[in-house]
Amino acid sequence: MRTGAAAILGGLAVLVGVGGAQAQDVGGPPPPAASHAMAAAVTEWRTVPAANLLVIDTNRGRILVEMAPEIAPLHVERIRLLARAGFYDGLSWHRVIDWFMAQTGDPLGTGEGQSPYPDLTAEFTFRRDATMPFTPVAAPAGALVGFFHSLPVQTQPDEAMAMTGDGKVHGWGLYCPGVAGMARDEGNDTANSQFFLMRQAYPALDKRYTVWGTVVSGLEVVRALKSGDGDNGMVTAEPDRMTRVRIAADLPEVGRPVVRILDTGSAAFRAMADQVRAARGADFSVCDISLPVDVSQAQVAAGG
Template sequence: MRFSIAWAAASVLALAVSGVAAAQETPAGPAPAPAVAAPSEWRTVAPENLMVIDTGKGRILVELAPEAAPGHVARIRLLSGRGFFDNLPWHRVIDYFMAQTGDPLGTGEGQSPYPDLKAEFTFRRDASTPFTAVAAPAGSVVGFIHSLPVQTQPDALMASTGDGKVHAWGLYCPGVAGMARDEAPDSANSQFFLMRQPYPALEKRYTIWGRVVSGLDVVRALKFSANADGIVAEPDRMTRVRIASDLPEGERPRVRVLDTRSERFKTLAETVRQARGADFSVCDIDLPVETN
């Protein structure tokens, strides 16, 4: 069954981190809310990078991350444009973990008719990549590329690499979108999952291709299973899935996210860091979003 390997290997860890996840969901002390951002400090998500998932529980908006996984983003755009995801179930949902869909069989065994994808567990970034650092643990840097939380090698190493780039990888914070696969690294196809809670055990093992910018409450409201395999008996469904650029102009949602390159974001990040202290994680930073 696709994606069952990761859960079987991490099920014990899940029990250990569930309390941590819950604690991250409710920080020890509420951080002061930042002042309202000026218009110039907002970034509008490009329609071609906005996935619109309608469900019976509400709408989920996912910002695609072509910088991190261009091949997987291309597949998501293709399948969404062809209506492949319409009416498919959230067949595997595990609380304090993730919600999985994209299987036309609804069993965890199905996939699209297209070839499997080559893994994109990590990627290379250079000085032109829109990366904003928020912390620098030993030997690395964590921050954001648009709405996606990432960890990367420091910029200083770019001068010593042949291509002028350094390694980076997405982090499995709440809302992050990953691709399901079986044991083979290059076996992802059409099944994907959205994180309900942070789960770092998946990092550099499952391709990350985007993040929920609106509707995480919907992801967490999806019916979940108490069974070990996570299969939901009567699952919620995606009613329609499209990329915003494929929708008529009048139907496209407009999404603005606080620009991580702005001074307002830097203030927000520092406020959260100080509030969380030694427990700080990049997953603690919630980017302000406006939709209409």
């Protein structure tokens, strides 16, 4: 059964919007340095490419996921393929565990279904070189923890690049609130169409399930989905559903969601991360950092 993982453990806040629009965070509780982010210059905000933005409409509201093809190219391409085919439309959130995650993507709604395409090779880790936009926020012994765009990751230090044949080091996504992972059977290379979105942090999943993106808006929707019964979290009666799932780039330009997120390479982000780390002290986790996000709708088509 493609159960995604064993039972487990999030936080969301809403910040004052930039330019009058509502800005939401990605991750845990609101950072004490939120004012740094909201005062950031326009140039310190990054627009998520429409080709990497997954728009999940549900009966509870909209969820926006920034996909990370640099981290898990095979899995992101599968999500794109299935979204464009309308495969996910109408499917239930069949396994939802409070303080853990919400799982979907099964056409049978039982945890045993999948798409007609072959299973995927696991992408539990990725290779990082010096050109990859990674911003460290902590340096535990022999490692770096930080962000690749909106995704929290852990990686070997840059110094190790000189000792590898390809000039790259290993990295992997961290299962903080909002992180998107791929469900699988017992075998590593058995992910197919089912995926899950984290309602809370659970580091025991790290390097065991492929990470392919991060919820950048709608974590409150993920947490509002109807929870299942018992330890396995299966929703047996009237589950919530995805009504439509599309890649933002495939939607009409006018009215398409546009997501701006604080650039993790910016001075404003570094100031915010420093303040959160100082406030948390020895208890600091990368999951404590919430990235401010501004969501709007395109009003004019490109070139219009």
